[in-house]
Amino acid sequence: xxxxxxxxxxxxxxxxxxxxxxxxxxxxxxxxxxxxxxxxxxxxxxxxxxxxxxxxxxxxxxxxxxxxxxxxxxxxxxxxxxxxxxxxxxxxxxx
Numbered sequence: 001x002x003x004x005x006x007x008x009x010x011x012x013x014x015x016x017x018x019x020x021x022x023x024x025x026x027x028x029x030x031x032x033x034x035x036x037x038x039x040x041x042x043x044x045x046x047x048x049x050x051x052x053x054x055x056x057x058x059x060x061x062x063x064x065x066x067x068x069x070x071x072x073x074x075x076x077x078x079x080x081x082x083x084x085x086x087x088x089x090x091x092x093x094x095x
Contacts, residue, residue, distance in 0.1 A: 001025060002042055010047045014038060019050035056091040
């Protein structure tokens with residue numbers, strides 16, 4: 001069951017236009033689902049402000065051929081190397 005402080009935080013967040021999620025209070029392991037228009041059944045449901053989605057990491061890699069092996073290292077910008085030698089890497093985040 002939610003505390004009075006938790007209830008105030010989530011209701012104020014909804015007023016501010018933030019995304020709200022809910023789950024059955026009796027099922028603490030249940031998945032949170034988006035609640036477009038919460039009806040605030042605090043006796044039977046828990047509510048929370050939906051977490052912000054993580055921003056994918058992005059960086060550049062460069063490989064250098066050292067005859068018998070290839071060394072790979074991270075660079076700040078493709079401008080540090082020949083454009084054909086730099087590889088842009090972007091993290092894929094599954095929902």
